[in-house]
Amino acid sequence: MARYVAGRFAGIVVILFLVCLFTFVIFFTLSPDPALMICGKTCTPERIDQIRGVLGLDQPYFTQFWTFLTAIFVGRDYGSGANLIHCAAPCLGYSFQTNQSVWEMVVDRLPVSATVAIGAAVLWLLIGILAGLLSAVKEGTWWDRTAMGLALGGSSIPNYVLALALQYVLVVWLQILPFPSAVSFSDGPVLWFQSYLMPWVVLATGYACLYARLTRANVIDTLAENFMRTARAKGLPPMLTMRRHALRPALTPIATIFGMDFAALLGGALITETVFGLNGVGKMAADSIAKNDQPVIMAVTLLAAFFVVVGNLVVDLVYTTLDPRVRITAK
Amino acid sequence: MSDLLVVEDLTVTFPTTRGPVDVVKDVCFTVGSDETVGIVGESGSGKSMTSLAIMGLLPRGAVTRGSIRLDGTELLGRGDKDMRRIRGNQVSMVFQDPLSSLNPYYTVGLQIEEVYRAHKGRSRKAARKVAIEALEQVGLPDPERRVDYYPHQFSGGQRQRVMIAMALVCSPALLIADEPTTALDVTVQAQILRLLADLRRESGTGMVFITHDLAVISSIATRVLVMCRGEQVEYGTAEQVFSDPRHDYTRMLLDSVPRIDDSPIDEVMS
Amino acid sequence: MSEPLLRANELTKRFVSRGPLGSKAEFVAVDGVSFDVRPGETLAVVGESGSGKSTTARMVARLTEPSAGTLEFEGEDITTAKGATLARYRANVQVVFQDPFSSLNPRHTVERILMAPLVYQGIPPTGGKRAHARELMERVGLDPGHSQRYPAQFSGGQAQRIGIARALAVHPKLVICDEAVSALDVSVQAQVIELLRRLQAESGFSYIFIAHDLAVVRQIAHRVAVMSKGRIVEQGPVESVFGDPQDPYTRTLLAAIPRINPEWDRRRREGSPR
Numbered sequence: 001m002a003r004y005v006a007g008r009f010a011g012i013v014v015i016l017f018l019v020c021l022f023t024f025v026i027f028f029t030l031s032p033d034p035a036l037m038i039c040g041k042t043c044t045p046e047r048i049d050q051i052r053g054v055l056g057l058d059q060p061y062f063t064q065f066w067t068f069l070t071a072i073f074v075g076r077d078y079g080s081g082a083n084l085i086h087c088a089a090p091c092l093g094y095s096f097q098t099n100q101s102v103w104e105m106v107v108d109r110l111p112v113s114a115t116v117a118i119g120a121a122v123l124w125l126l127i128g129i130l131a132g133l134l135s136a137v138k139e140g141t142w143w144d145r146t147a148m149g150l151a152l153g154g155s156s157i158p159n160y161v162l163a164l165a166l167q168y169v170l171v172v173w174l175q176i177l178p179f180p181s182a183v184s185f186s187d188g189p190v191l192w193f194q195s196y197l198m199p200w201v202v203l204a205t206g207y208a209c210l211y212a213r214l215t216r217a218n219v220i221d222t223l224a225e226n227f228m229r230t231a232r233a234k235g236l237p238p239m240l241t242m243r244r245h246a247l248r249p250a251l252t253p254i255a256t257i258f259g260m261d262f263a264a265l266l267g268g269a270l271i272t273e274t275v276f277g278l279n280g281v282g283k284m285a286a287d288s289i290a291k292n293d294q295p296v297i298m299a300v301t302l303l304a305a306f307f308v309v310v311g312n313l314v315v316d317l318v319y320t321t322l323d324p325r326v327r328i329t330a331k
Numbered sequence: 332m333s334d335l336l337v338v339e340d341l342t343v344t345f346p347t348t349r350g351p352v353d354v355v356k357d358v359c360f361t362v363g364s365d366e367t368v369g370i371v372g373e374s375g376s377g378k379s380m381t382s383l384a385i386m387g388l389l390p391r392g393a394v395t396r397g398s399i400r401l402d403g404t405e406l407l408g409r410g411d412k413d414m415r416r417i418r419g420n421q422v423s424m425v426f427q428d429p430l431s432s433l434n435p436y437y438t439v440g441l442q443i444e445e446v447y448r449a450h451k452g453r454s455r456k457a458a459r460k461v462a463i464e465a466l467e468q469v470g471l472p473d474p475e476r477r478v479d480y481y482p483h484q485f486s487g488g489q490r491q492r493v494m495i496a497m498a499l500v501c502s503p504a505l506l507i508a509d510e511p512t513t514a515l516d517v518t519v520q521a522q523i524l525r526l527l528a529d530l531r532r533e534s535g536t537g538m539v540f541i542t543h544d545l546a547v548i549s550s551i552a553t554r555v556l557v558m559c560r561g562e563q564v565e566y567g568t569a570e571q572v573f574s575d576p577r578h579d580y581t582r583m584l585l586d587s588v589p590r591i592d593d594s595p596i597d598e599v600m601s
Numbered sequence: 602m603s604e605p606l607l608r609a610n611e612l613t614k615r616f617v618s619r620g621p622l623g624s625k626a627e628f629v630a631v632d633g634v635s636f637d638v639r640p641g642e643t644l645a646v647v648g649e650s651g652s653g654k655s656t657t658a659r660m661v662a663r664l665t666e667p668s669a670g671t672l673e674f675e676g677e678d679i680t681t682a683k684g685a686t687l688a689r690y691r692a693n694v695q696v697v698f699q700d701p702f703s704s705l706n707p708r709h710t711v712e713r714i715l716m717a718p719l720v721y722q723g724i725p726p727t728g729g730k731r732a733h734a735r736e737l738m739e740r741v742g743l744d745p746g747h748s749q750r751y752p753a754q755f756s757g758g759q760a761q762r763i764g765i766a767r768a769l770a771v772h773p774k775l776v777i778c779d780e781a782v783s784a785l786d787v788s789v790q791a792q793v794i795e796l797l798r799r800l801q802a803e804s805g806f807s808y809i810f811i812a813h814d815l816a817v818v819r820q821i822a823h824r825v826a827v828m829s830k831g832r833i834v835e836q837g838p839v840e841s842v843f844g845d846p847q848d849p850y851t852r853t854l855l856a857a858i859p860r861i862n863p864e865w866d867r868r869r870r871e872g873s874p875r
Contacts, residue, residue, distance in 0.1 A: 226431035232388055233426075234446045234497070235418035244445075248436050324481040325435055373786035374757075487650075516649035517813065521857035543787065546816075546859035573865035575872055585869065587791035589816035591843065591858050 005317070012309045017069075019305040023298045024065050033057075034294050038096045054079040055096075068093070092302065093295030095288075102299040105284060110266075113280035116199050116273065117265040123204035124211055125258065129251070131208070132215025136250075137242075139220060147212065154209035163202045163275040170198065180276040203272045207261060211254065218250040225249070252322045256315050263311020267304030335537040336362040336385070336505055340397035343380050343389060343561075354380045356561045357397070360554070362505065367531060367538040369552030369569070371545055371584075377561035378541045382507045385539070386424055387414040402504065420450040423498035427510040429490035433482035439466070439493045440478035443500055450501050465496035470526060488519035492526065499530060506531065507539045512547065524551055545588050549573055557581050604676065605637035606807050607661065607694075607775055612670035614656050630656045632831035633670070638775065643801065643808040645822035645839070647815055649854075653831040658779045658811045662696050663687065674775075692722045695768035699780035701760035705752040711738065711763055712748040718771045737766040740803075742796060758789035762796065769800065777809045782817060794820050815858055819843060827851045 035051040036043070052058045055078065056067055067076060075089035087094045092102040131151070135144040170177045183195040222228065223246055231245045268282030277283070281300060288296035320326045343355035355377040362368045372378040383389050385399055387406065399406040401421060406414070418424075423446075426432040434442060443465055444458035453461075459478065466474035469492040482490055491511060498506055508527060512520040528551055531538050540551055548555055548569070555572040557565040557580065565578045576582050614631040631653040638644045648654040659665040661672065663679070671680045679690050695718070698704040705714055712734040719726050719733075726733035735745035741762040743755075752760055761781065768776050778797070782790045798821060801808060812818050818825060819839065826836035827848065835848040846852045 227434040230432045233424045235415045236449050325483050518857040546861050549861040574868040587788040589820045591816040
């Protein structure tokens with residue numbers, strides 16, 4: 001088991017290195033000169049050269065990549081003398097457009113993205129799994145057909161459409177909720193909850209619909225298993241039969257998918273955060289793409305990749321405890 | 332020997348798009364409290380449907396008529412709650428494929444304990460002790476350790492032993508074995524047949540043994556019911572059915588059984 | 602004694618599974634198995650699950666590569682044959698599988714299924730496709746008028762007859778039956794065994810008959826190889842292996858076979874002379 005985990009960690013390091021290399025190559029060879037972007041309107045060739053020197057753009061690509069990599073572990077300095085800017089480890093680069101270390105920007109915004117992701121996850125797990133379960137148990141009834149029809153419709157509504165519709169109905173028309181703004185928990189729990197409610201609902205809708213359909217399919221498959229017939233032949237109470245024998249086998253695969261979906265969301269819910277003006281990693285990504293702020297784009301890409309590969313590992317490790325058949329072979 | 336199970340004119344009807352279909356038609360048989368009745372038939376003969384009807388486990392939509400009496404009390408038309416108290420307690424069942432019939436997510440100990448606890452209402456600790464005893468009774472070596480094993484850690488024959496332990500843990504009056512040895516290798520089959528016969532004799536349980544294999548039936552049953560397309564074509568003592576079958580279908584079946592002790596190949600080649 | 606049609610010499614199949622960090626686990630499914638199949642004879646390979654009998658069949662059919670050992674067909678080494686040699690071998694050696702439905706394409710008509718081996722081999726059907734298919738169906742006891750039907754329209758026994766007809770389409774010299782009658786009901790099984798024997802008597806090809814049911818093997822085999830844990834523990838003429846088994850495993854296997862009470866059986870047969 002320990003060897004297995006060690007092996008997987010080595011794999012993760014390799015993947016992250018490749019992601020670094022890939023994003024580096026794409027951004028530093030295919031997009032416009034970052035020095036030009038920083039330089040602004042009153043730009044002279046001397047000024048550009050100076051900026052290139054500060055950013056290290058005059059170095060060979062290999063050296064630039066090496067500096068980028070080592071900066072993650074030991075930090076780096078931009079410029080020299082009075083203009084020296086120190087980017088402390090873990091340094092993911094420095095945004096000269098916002099004059100901030102990218103790492104600090106990420107650390108600032110990650111809690112917002114995490115709040116959005118966790119709240120939405122709670123919502124979609126509750127609603128999705130419950131609806132799917134009910135549909136499976138009442139397969140073929142009006143409830144099942146209605147719920148699955150809604151699920152199919154719900155998963156085909158784009159997030160921004162849903163977000164704008166919700167805002168119009170709840171904020172502009174019914175005026176139940178305040179206009180969404182970046183509110184922290186210290187501003188009061190009620191206000192905090194109100195401002196996050198819409199993003200949660202919007203983000204959760206698509207997932208809830210997907211999870212409802214997945215849960216329904218898995219539970220129906222499990223109910224047809226021979227061991228369910230055994231459980232009934234044993235005269236077990238229906239609730240025990242359902243809870244113990246049907247739910248665990250049916251929900252284990254969903255736990256896997258959930259881990260992956262949730263990890264991906266920690267890397268930022270781009271559309272939802274942008275629509276509701278939440279200062280999360282997703283909105284940061286959108287802003288930096290709009291301004292072509294390359295260090296930030298790279299960092300966001302790396303961060304998303306990091307969450308996905310780590311999420312993947314966590315899911316695989318959790319799976320070995322959820323499914324005894326895997327547990328034995330992993331040893 | 333008293334009549335433990337009396338099945339009279341049992342008919343099971345399934346609704347289909349082309350109208351109702353009788354998968355079991357007017358089947359009658361009795362099982363004494365200390366005997367094995369074999370139900371034999373080819374695929375689609377209705378033999379498994381008969382056993383599910385006794386258990387009250389027919390698929391939704393199936394309509395049952397006739398009478399199934401266990402110890403004098405009628406089982407047909409009982410509510411699910413009543414049937415639940417009977418299933419696993421007074422009547423229990425062993426199925427064909429022991430791997431898929433056991434839940435892969437739980438230890439065999441838990442799966443045996445839960446039947447006992449559901450019917451006898453005892454503590455987890457008491458149930459665990461009973462489970463270990465049950466595993467020992469079916470001849471599983473080292474039951475104290477194996478009680479915590481998962482189904483995939485056993486061989487096919489061992490899994491069927493676990494299923495049998497689970498079926499017998501509440502000392503039921505009737506055991507229904509539906510093709511219990513069909514998925515097993517022939518040497519393992521012999522062991523399981525012997526085990527079933529021994530346990531049945533020791534515990535005084537009545538048994539319904541369902542199979543497609545006439546040779547297996549001949550070695551275990553005292554009475555035999557032959558089914559074909561839902562109908563009962565022959566019913567009598569094993570000796571009568573095997574030595575003096577009345578029905579052409581039974582004769583045809585018996586003639587089809589490949590025999591290990593004589594080889595017809597010379598007849599053809601010469 | 603005539604020259605063997607097929608000679609398997611020390612056939613071995615090892616399966617290697619690799620762990621996440623290159624840890625290796627080796628499993629020997631077939632361990633140095635040797636046998637001959639002579640023209641016109643039936644060699645049965647029997648054993649319980651995991652004995653390696655099916656892997657042996659797959660190696661002989663060249664569906665899987667042997668890890669070691671050689672295969673000779675009519676004196677020619679075809680262990681690693683490729684291209685035209687392999688194609689010729691495939692035309693000479695056909696396989697009938699256990700589950701007739703999953704080994705027949707459900708979207709193809711019987712005629713198309715039966716003609717497929719000819720198409721692959723590039724052999725023109727005698728008298729045209731329709732006529733050839735009808736002739737094959739007649740040979741295996743199917744109604745030739747059903748050549749345009751699909752597999753799902755046939756019963757299990759009939760579907761297995763289609764599988765047999767397909768194997769015969771290219772006039773093979775060796776037919777490998779991998780548990781070909783195991784999934785069938787006993788009355789249907791008896792008919793299919795009868796068919797297999799009749800076809801052999803008519804055409805003189807050989808069978809390798811893979812089975813777990815010794816009673817079935819007794820009905821059809823001339824010689825028997827008993828496999829256990831990847832090895833052949835005993836092989837010889839059917840009468841001597843079944844009548845006077847030498848290996849303890851063969852004895853256990855034979856003793857375990859359920860038999861109809863011999864006394865009852867004798868009385869029935871005497872009572873009704875049929």
